[in-house]
Amino acid sequence: MARPLTATLTEGPVAGQLRALALPMVWGLMATMSFNVVDTFYVAQLGNQPLAAMSFTFPVVMVITSLGIGLGAGSSSAISRAIGEGSAGHARRLATDAISLTFLVSGGMCLLGWLLMDPLFTLLGASAELRPLIRDYMSIWFISAPFLMVPMVCLSALRALGMSHIQGYLMSAAALFNALLDPVLIFGLWIFPAMELQGAALATLVTRILTFLVAFYILAFRVRLLTYPWVAWSALRRSWQTIVHVGLPAMVANVIVPLASAVITMMVARYGADAVAGLGVAMRIEPLMLIAFYALSGVIGPFFGQNLGARKTQRLTEALRVLTLFCLGLGLLLAILLWAFGQFLAGLFSDHADVLSVAAFYLAVVPFSYGAYGIVMSVNAAFNGLGKPMPAMVLSAGRVVYVFLPLAFAGQWLFGLEGIFVASAMANVLVGLWAWSWLRRYIRTVQMEKGMESHPPPVGVSHEAH
DSSP, rough: OOOOOEEETTSSSSSHHHHHHHHHHHHHHHHHHHHHHHHHHHHTTTTEEEEHHHHHHHHHHHHHHHHHHHHHHHHHHHHHHHHHHHHHHHHHHHHHHHHHHHHHHHHHHHHHHTTTTHHHHHHHHTTTTTTHHHHHHHHHHGGGGHHHHHHHHHHHHHHTTTTTTHHHHHHHHHHHHHHHHHHIIIIIIIIIOOOOOHHHHHHHHHHHHHHHHHHHIIIIIIIIOOOOOOOOOHHHHHHHHHHHHHHHHHHHHHHHHHHHHHHHHHHHHHHHHHHHHHHHHHHHHHHHTTHHHHHHHHHHHHHHHHHTTTTHHHHHHHHHHHHHHHHHHHHHHHHHHHHHHHHHHHTTTOOOOOHHHHHHHHHHGGGHHHHHHHHHHHHHHHHHHOOOOOOOOOOOHHHIIIIIIHHHHHHHHHHHHHHHHHHHHHHHHHHHHHHHHHHHHHHHHHHHHHHHHHHHHHHEEEOOOO
């Protein structure tokens, strides 16, 4: 018999429960984000040209990563709601079919990346001098796409069960392995030749293959959330439709964020390779500063999904209050710290004056909007967990199309490079207010229209035997 499948997120103090779920994610995400930081640190030792080449790859890497995040969001939302409703068999079917869907999507992205590599980076503004370096890195990185996306979906299924600690352990171990392997392959230690940028990409590929094997083993044989993969097309289609209902809008919403980064990169490219390198340094530091927000958004979706399935909507109101206070408080603290120490942190990656000036200005201005951006991330995750992905997509698209782009073009016209970064901060604040008020209204509507507190269903049910 498999272990019981229980809705563990529908009882107990909300703040304490979210903290217990998010803390393992913080350490795991900190380790995972160090992938980029460690790669950037070692590549920076090779010179400004390799660093600029890697900076150009960041938007593309984020687009593919966002596809995995979207599929993970769809899977986590569907599985957590099934668990909250007490449907163990349906949860196992969804988890299994989510993995097969992710294999297909990630394989397609791998092939597409290979075919469009040169025109894509030409479009992003990479010079003829940088494109061979970019090709060295991305020709290997694209192969790792399936081994990036499938573990993301596996781990999202574990989060739907309230088992974020497993993800934290696995992500930490993977990051440590990558940090040890990077210098060996980049600079050539022991019996290995110096592969420079190709070595960084190869270290990532090896690490992700190992992560894939471990994550799949845990889901299939330790947690026993997977079932027989071969199923009638009609049943498979229903599962995929359930996942894609949230997953596709979540993909679009997540892809919009790196697309905005791509737009910023293209705009900054007008100011030269040093400006792009400075932006790249800042954008490697920024995710580390946002780790707690990422962790919170990673567990908010399953929390909202299970409590919606269990018809405990008062806990959703309390969760909104908790995440708002947390995001605003931490955001202010981070803004003060980066305003004071941003240039020092940037100096760990480069000593070039022009690179440092761009990175330091970004880290002095944009972090004052981090609290609002954290609210946007959590609200998007909450809507996905509720099975309502369209608000998240509208918020993400609106932030870029209706708020950021007009402000960025106006800021560049009036103030040059600095105006682009100020526009990014303003966009975060405006959309943060929009997102918070939207989720608050939606929760109140659900409570008034459905009266879901009065007749909660059972909170758990056992797995069927394999």
